[in-house]
Amino acid sequence: MKLDEAQRAAQLQFGKQSAQYGKGHILADVADVAAALDDIALKAGARALDVATGAGHTALYLAGRGFCVTACDVAAAMLDRTAEAAAERGLQIDLQQHVAEVFPYADESFDLVTCRVAGHHFSDPAAFVKEAARVLKAGGWFLLIDGSVPNDEPVAEAWTHQVEKLRDPSHGRFLRQGEWSDLCEQADLVVKSSELQPMKMPDLDWYFEAANTSEENRVKVRELVKQAPAEARRVFQLVERDGKVIWWWQRLTLVAAKEG
Numbered sequence: 029m030k031l032d033e034a035q036r037a038a039q040l041q042f043g044k045q046s047a048q049y050g051k052g053h054i055l056a057d058v059a060d061v062a063a064a065l066d067d068i069a070l071k072a073g074a075r076a077l078d079v080a081t082g083a084g085h086t087a088l089y090l091a092g093r094g095f096c097v098t099a100c101d102v103a104a105a106m107l108d109r110t111a112e113a114a115a116e117r118g119l120q121i122d123l124q125q126h127v128a129e130v131f132p133y134a135d136e137s138f139d140l141v142t143c144r145v146a147g148h149h150f151s152d153p154a155a156f157v158k159e160a161a162r163v164l165k166a167g168g169w170f171l172l173i174d175g176s177v178p179n180d181e182p183v184a185e186a187w188t189h190q191v192e193k194l195r196d197p198s199h200g201r202f203l204r205q206g207e208w209s210d211l212c213e214q215a216d217l218v219v220k221s222s223e224l225q226p227m228k229m230p231d232l233d234w235y236f237e238a239a240n241t242s243e244e245n246r247v248k249v250r251e252l253v254k255q256a257p258a259e260a261r262r263v264f265q266l267v268e269r270d271g272k273v274i275w276w277w278q279r280l281t282l283v284a285a286k287e288g
């Protein structure tokens with residue numbers, strides 16, 4: 029598998045950190061996926077592709093609903109975690125190791141493509157959305173969930189970019205809400221809903237542990253939190269209380285359709 033620099037960084041980072049993404053991780057709560065799929069009419073047996081599956085929380089949920097699931101990731105260790113969890117639950121998932129920017133699947137082979145909390149690592153989000161559109165059947169659905177930023181908040185956007193990059197060097201960029209919609213339109217996907225919702229983050233130490241952030245960068249992030257501009261404090265509801273940092277991610281849930 030030929031990888032670019034960003035893909036290699038993600039493979040390295042998540043290859044090392046796969047054990048952190050299992051049961052106790054905030055991503056194990058798939059209420060966001062369940063809520064988004066409420067408005068999507070798909071029958072058991074529908075073919076779903078979960079891109080950048082990580083420890084497989086989304087893929088496992090889809091398989092549990094009776095969909096026929098393929099899950100992919102650039103990091104083999106993450107696919108191993110998914111395989112273990114699937115075996116534990118008696119679920120069948122087809123696992124494939126490849127990048128999110130090029131898929132090895134035929135045109136029009138899936139009813140649903142999902143991608144949750146991974147897009148901000150991708151080296152080429154436009155290529156990823158084009159591939160998602162290509163492999164969807166006419167009448168198929170695209171569900172994207174990721175950290176994002178409101179369209180007109182450049183100061184908050186620059187702040188969160190600095191924080192995330194220091195925490196996890198494989199972070200690429202949180203795309204603005206409107207950017208994801210634009211990418212869908214360019215790929216001929218029709219955006220049906222796009223919603224930003226605040227999502228409470230666990231405390232900073234947990235956040236560092238999940239990414240194995242270096243001591244040096246933890247100090248830098250704490251300094252950025254202390255010096256956070258008013259715009260970032262407002263957008264991320266950032267406060268320090270009793271020595272704890274409380275903040276809320278802006279989570280984007282976007283549903284688009286491939287109309288036939």
Ligand SMILES: C[S@@+](CC[C@H](N)C(=O)[O-])C[C@H]1O[C@@H](n2cnc3c(N)ncnc32)[C@H](O)[C@@H]1O
Nearest residue numbers: 038042080081082085102103127128144146149
């Ligand atoms: C936070 S985890 C994903 C969580 C998962 N989707 C869920 O719902 O629990 C991010 C994953 O993205 C994968 N990843 C990052 N960049 C990638 C790329 N360009 N292609 C494929 N996978 C990628 C990482 O290896 C990692 O497993």
